[in-house]
Amino acid sequence: MRETAYMLMVIATVALATFATRVLPFVFFSSREPPKLLSTIEKNLPPMILLLLLIYCLKDVQWFQPPYGAPEILTIVSVTALHVWKRNAMLSIFAGTGMYMFLVQFDVFSFLFG
Amino acid sequence: MTHESEKLFLSALRTTLPVFFGYIPLGMAFGFLLAGAGYHWIYALVMSIFVYTGAGQFIAVALLAAGAQLMEFVTVTLLINLRHSFYGLSLLDKFSGVGKVKPYLIFALTDETYALLTTARVPEGASKARFYFYISALDHLYWIAGSVLGAVLGSMLRLNLEGLTFVLAALFVVLTIEQYYASRTRFPFIAAIGAGVISLMLFSPENILLLSIVIGTLILMVHEKVTKREHADLTDAGIYPKEEK
Numbered sequence: 614m615r616e617t618a619y620m621l622m623v624i625a626t627v628a629l630a631t632f633a634t635r636v637l638p639f640v641f642f643s644s645r646e647p648p649k650l651l652s653t654i655e656k657n658l659p660p661m662i663l664l665l666l667l668i669y670c671l672k673d674v675q676w677f678q679p680p681y682g683a684p685e686i687l688t689i690v691s692v693t694a695l696h697v698w699k700r701n702a703m704l705s706i707f708a709g710t711g712m713y714m715f716l717v718q719f720d721v722f723s724f725l726f727g
Numbered sequence: 728m729t730h731e732s733e734k735l736f737l738s739a740l741r742t743t744l745p746v747f748f749g750y751i752p753l754g755m756a757f758g759f760l761l762a763g764a765g766y767h768w769i770y771a772l773v774m775s776i777f778v779y780t781g782a783g784q785f786i787a788v789a790l791l792a793a794g795a796q797l798m799e800f801v802t803v804t805l806l807i808n809l810r811h812s813f814y815g816l817s818l819l820d821k822f823s824g825v826g827k828v829k830p831y832l833i834f835a836l837t838d839e840t841y842a843l844l845t846t847a848r849v850p851e852g853a854s855k856a857r858f859y860f861y862i863s864a865l866d867h868l869y870w871i872a873g874s875v876l877g878a879v880l881g882s883m884l885r886l887n888l889e890g891l892t893f894v895l896a897a898l899f900v901v902l903t904i905e906q907y908y909a910s911r912t913r914f915p916f917i918a919a920i921g922a923g924v925i926s927l928m929l930f931s932p933e934n935i936l937l938l939s940i941v942i943g944t945l946i947l948m949v950h951e952k953v954t955k956r957e958h959a960d961l962t963d964a965g966i967y968p969k970e971e972k
């Protein structure tokens with residue numbers, strides 16, 4: 614019973630802290646205008662953050678050990694090429710993911726670096 | 728459902744499909760972890776409904792296992808999720824006028840939902856509020872389903888899903904390209920590569936995302952100040968025409 618109460622308290626705490634980070638800008642700028650500098654960079658945030666999210670997906674890649682990030686780089690280059698060519702989001706995403714799963718599950722680059 | 732809203736729902740379903748394939752295995756990994764730490768699957772359900780944050784939930788399990796104090800949960804969660812404040816900053820306009828779903832949209836603003844909402848175009852003539860709500864709620868549902876599935880199945884299931892979560896990286900590639908086509912300025916991409924590479928080299932994996940966003944935003948601000956000053960200097964020198972007010 615104490616365990617349950619503790620667990621619920623932890624969940625409530627984490628939930629509130631998470632919501633706080635999401636609601637902060639909306640509360641802060643609900644009654645006042647955002648500063649001018651902020652509103653000019655506001656439009657530039659989404660493209661920057663999306664590219665940073667992509668870079669973040671590479672955080673666990675071991676660049677100095679075989680296969681030197683080759684599956685990740687090759688997949689990203691292929692998805693980019695396919696998407697620029699066909700401009701079909703579903704095709705680019707799922708062909709890329711299938712390719713990546715194949716590359717890592719069958720350890721395709723091991724013969725190159727092994 | 729009317730025909731119109733059914734069409735809108737299907738459009739949102741299509742938009743969120745990559746997130747489905749990312750959130751189910753990722754949610755399952757979280758469920759496995761929580762069940763492995765000895766907790767009932769009901770907690771996976773409650774956490775995924777009310778907390779709803781990927782990295783934050785994984786770290787919460789680690790803190791639980793370490794027997795952390797409540798204050799530690801607060802600080803760690805705030806630091807891990809501070810990046811969400813930057814998301815809100817760029818959605819102040821987009822979220823104005825969405826009406827009563829606004830609190831939910833803010834609550835459900837994960838990395839992936841942010842990526843979809845900033846890039847997906849609302850179908851012609853459809854309600855923005857409803858489209859955004861469908862996208863947010865579907866993503867939320869995938870996460871809940873994945874985490875409960877993972878917690879219930881525990882280690883019963885041995886599917887080789889290695890590499891499937893890279894679907895989210897592929898999604899970010901596509902959305903970045905779409906942003907590239909849609910935006911006139913190229914500088915945000917240069918700022919991101921600079922901030923991202925610096926962060927990959929200098930910081931530990933759990934800090935990379937927040938710190939790279941902070942650095943990238945600083946780069947954007949400095950760039951904005953500098954180009955504006957240059958522009959002002961050139962205007963004073965009579966090279967650029969003065970802006971009409």
